[in-house]
Amino acid sequence: AMRDAVRDALAEGPLRGRHVLVTSGPTHEPIDPVRYIANRSSGRQGHAIAAALARLGARVTLVSGPVAVPDPAGVQVVRVETAREMLQACEAALPADGAICAAAVADWRVAREAGQKLKKEPGAGAPVLEMALNPDIxxxxxxxxxxxxxxxxxAAETERVVEHAxxxxxxxxCDWIVANDVSGDVMGGxxxxxHLVSAAGVEDWPRMPKQEVAARLAQRVAEALA
Amino acid sequence: AMRDAVRDALAEGPLRGRHVLVTSGPTHEPIDPVRYIANRSSGRQGHAIAAALARLGARVTLVSGPVAVPDPAGVQVVRVETAREMLQACEAALPADGAICAAAVADWRVAREAGQKLKKEPGAGAPVLEMALNPDIxxxxxxxxxxxxxxxxxAAETERVVEHAxxxxxxxxCDWIVANDVSGDVMGGxxxxxHLVSAAGVEDWPRMPKQEVAARLAQRVAEALA
Incomplete structure (x- = not known):
């Protein structure tokens, strides 16, 4: 808290004194000690948003699933693996003035995680993985x-993007949905x-680098929290 | 073929003139356009083996699943994602004098890959993923x-390692099995x-860096192919 207060006092920019929680990356949902279910989120968009918010003076807590991208400067990073761990880390980070949930959280986990590696038994059929609903962060x-x-x-969609959003x-x-079409190579790109979807309507933003999406979104967050 | 002949003529070492196929890394088995099943293999051991074989003069084809480790020097790398693609790439690389199958190939894939992202329908239960047996490379x-x-x-095992091997x-x-216990942090470490398991018996190698395991194994491969 002392460190946060010092940080806030030194910060400059429209988000000075604000705490913003950002989630980023995929979650990994274990099947057994070696196998897991993943998704193609790279964490690039979420990490860029965390960095952009910090540049506007916010104190940022970034809760990230397993990613290969580097930690953004000036941001507190909390690393998690599963959706349940991510929810726990998010709740632990409250209170916050804003929450930007950019992570691609797995909707489902495996209902019964195996304590030992699942064996392929000669002659046996393939297993059936029963899934269970994850918490909705x-x-x-x-x-x-x-x-x-x-x-x-x-909202990462492969069809009817705005309608689903x-x-x-x-x-x-929630207040806004940032919707994108991941049917191409966006995930990992x-x-x-x-599209920025809110009660006020839909804004279609042109295709741009994820850094620029982040900067524009951070600016909008600053206006909303002013 | 011309390039291979030139390479072989320039190579030095006990494996000069030999072609060795190495597989490395995990495979990713798609569930839908954004989700997939993965495993914790980093590719470190397989890539180190490919590099060690090349240092002994072999022409090496490295068929690798998705990994973050860099391509080894002096090795032809073929990138694949699924087990079926890996098998295809291995067969395309034949003939070879030796094959070192270090990849953690998924035993199973999802029986019916979805063309669109699976949606979490409000009120609907979690899906059941029926698996199908992958080819055994x-x-x-x-x-x-x-x-x-x-x-x-x-053989990556979490229990009764030598017995399973x-x-x-x-x-x-196959001729040899290199068996290891992945119940700790070996995968990704x-x-x-x-343990080197063959018809001749079991050799227990002491814990050592993956680079050294690779160098010792490459030496044994050179002796076997002499």
Missing amino acids: LATLSAHGRRPRLVVGF QAKLARKG TENAV | LATLSAHGRRPRLVVGF QAKLARKG TENAV
Whole structure:
């Protein structure tokens, strides 16, 4: 807390004195000690947003799944692996003025994680992996007793992008959805074409580097938290 | 072929004129356009073996799943994602004098890969992922019409390591199994404690850096192919 206070006093920019929580990257959901379910999120967009918010003076807590991209400068990074760990880390980071949920959180985990490596038994058939629903971090933060003033979700879609994003906004109870079409090579790529969906309507942003998406979004967060 | 001949003529060392196929890394088995099943193999051991064989003069084809480790010097790298792609690349690399199958190939893939991202429908239960058996690359190469003279498999086990390796040796029809205990942090780590299992018996190698395991194994391959 002392360190945070010193940091806030030294910060400059429109988000000085604000604490913003950012999630980034994929989650890994273990099947057994060596296998897991992953997704193609690189963490590039979420990490860029954390960096952009810090540049505007915010104190940023970045809760990140396993990624290969480097930690952004001036940001407190909390590393997690599973969706359940990510939720725990997010709740531990509250209170926050804003939450930007850019991580590609696994919707499901394996219902029964095996303690030993699953063996391929000669003659036996392939296993059936029963899945269980993971906690919904975006919905949980949106309905939280200590809800951040601004809660932003992401929607990675491969079809009917804006329609799905609008439904997601209503269902989750968040303030904005940043929606993108991941049917191309966006996931893991360096550019992004997003739609900013809110109760006020839909903005279509042109395709631009993920760094620029981050800078524009951080600017909008600063205006919303002013 | 011309380039290979020139390379062989310039090479020095006990494996000069030999072609060795090495597999390395995990495979990724897609669930839908964004999700996949992975495993904790880093490719460090397989890549180190490819480099060690090249240093002994071999022409090396390295068929690698998705890894973050750099390509070894002086080695032809073929990148693949799934087990089926890995098998195809291995067969395309034949004939070879030796095959070192160090990759952690997924035993199973998802039976029906979804063309669109699986949606979490409100109120719907979690999905059940039916798995299908992947091709067995080690067994296929061991029984191949153009079988390499020396076929070496790896066995990553979390329990009864040597016992499982001996059963695997018999079942697959390969010449050696390099067996290791991955119940600790070996997968993704930089050291390895392995057992070299063959019809001749079991050698327990002390824990050592993966580079050293690679150098010792390459030396043994050179002796076997002399």
